Amino acid sequence: MKILLVRVSSLGDVLHNMPMVADIHRHFPDAQIDWVVEEGYVSLVRLNPGVRRIIPWALRRWRKSLLKAATRAEMKDFFRKLRAEQYDYVFDTQGLLKTGIIMGAARGHNKVGMANGSEGSGYEGISRIFHTKSIPTDPRTHAVQRGRIVAARALGYSPDEPADFGLPAPSASDARPAWMPAEDYAVFFHGTARAAKKWPSENWIAVGRALAPKPVLLAWGSAAEKADAEALAAELPNATVLPRLSMDEATQLARHAGLVIGVDTGLTHIAAAFVRPTIELYCDSPKWKTEGNWSPNIINLGDQGSPPTVEEVLDAVRRLS
Numbered sequence: 001m002k003i004l005l006v007r008v009s010s011l012g013d014v015l016h017n018m019p020m021v022a023d024i025h026r027h028f029p030d031a032q033i034d035w036v037v038e039e040g041y042v043s044l045v046r047l048n049p050g051v052r053r054i055i056p057w058a059l060r061r062w063r064k065s066l067l068k069a070a071t072r073a074e075m076k077d078f079f080r081k082l083r084a085e086q087y088d089y090v091f092d093t094q095g096l097l098k099t100g101i102i103m104g105a106a107r108g109h110n111k112v113g114m115a116n117g118s119e120g121s122g123y124e125g126i127s128r129i130f131h132t133k134s135i136p137t138d139p140r141t142h143a144v145q146r147g148r149i150v151a152a153r154a155l156g157y158s159p160d161e162p163a164d165f166g167l168p169a170p171s172a173s174d175a176r177p178a179w180m181p182a183e184d185y186a187v188f189f190h191g192t193a194r195a196a197k198k199w200p201s202e203n204w205i206a207v208g209r210a211l212a213p214k215p216v217l218l219a220w221g222s223a224a225e226k227a228d229a230e231a232l233a234a235e236l237p238n239a240t241v242l243p244r245l246s247m248d249e250a251t252q253l254a255r256h257a258g259l260v261i262g263v264d265t266g267l268t269h270i271a272a273a274f275v276r277p278t279i280e281l282y283c284d285s286p287k288w289k290t291e292g293n294w295s296p297n298i299i300n301l302g303d304q305g306s307p308p309t310v311e312e313v314l315d316a317v318r319r320l321s
Helices: 011-017 019-027 039-046 069-082 097-105 125-130 143-155 201-211 223-233 247-256 266-273 310-320
Strands: 002-006 032-038 053-057 086-092 107-114 133-135 186-189 216-218 239-241 259-263 278-282 298-302
Touching: 002 019, 002 097, 011 019, 011 039, 011 143, 011 266, 019 032, 019 143, 032 039, 039 053, 039 247, 053 069, 069 097, 086 097, 086 143, 097 107, 097 125, 107 125, 107 143, 133 143, 186 201, 186 266, 201 223, 201 310, 216 223, 223 239, 247 266, 259 266, 259 310, 266 278, 278 310, 298 310
Parallel strands: 002 032, 002 086, 032 053, 086 107, 107 133, 186 216, 186 259, 216 239, 259 278, 278 298
Antiparallel strands: none
């Protein structure tokens, strides 16, 4: 059986789609699974050995130069690769017009998507015009479970096992880049695009000081986040501001960490997917939607409008230690 998954973005959403792969292979071991994903997340999907072929989608880059011949040639090549296979099932678990168009262009007998979105999602009902079957889910279904339910109901099984992201565990023999300490380290994923989701700087400083002398690595993805990291490092002698990391490097940072503390963001969820000791901090987003609930190595604190305290975080550190 040949299956195509369409989930192009964003980082956390692509990650949360991965347990579909393990579920399908658990019930159909010989299934061949391909995936259409935004080119920036190809390296993440490539870590999952259950995915046979990845078809990169580059709309974020293409829309900046739609009139250029090179861009049109790339888009033509994408649709050629998309239509190279005849699929038994095509799943769109993003529910947008753009992902519906990808589904519509793919060659497949059964095209299955979501009948509705979850609370606060960007679901676009027009995407259903590309479906042969639309699967309803509860509006408060966890982000990981949505895709699992869609595939399970279409293929005739129940997604009862704990979520398996198919990601390789770290090994002592893995080569580490120069910026990564050889010893055990903690990571603070403190940055997020939405200010309301941040945790106060003084709280990060208090936790960082309590972790000393354990090295604390500070990641960032924008100039503003870099400035925040530098301000934290100025107060923490055991902290290091990392260089700008690629998607693959950021993934490896999470994969090898001895402890991850982070706000509700994709990189925090990657650490949880690797089942690293992870403390997820919810300050202004609903915990039910993305909390890591598949391992005792993950502790979720706070909730929308109710940020966790320093004491709660330090207690979680002790529990994970």
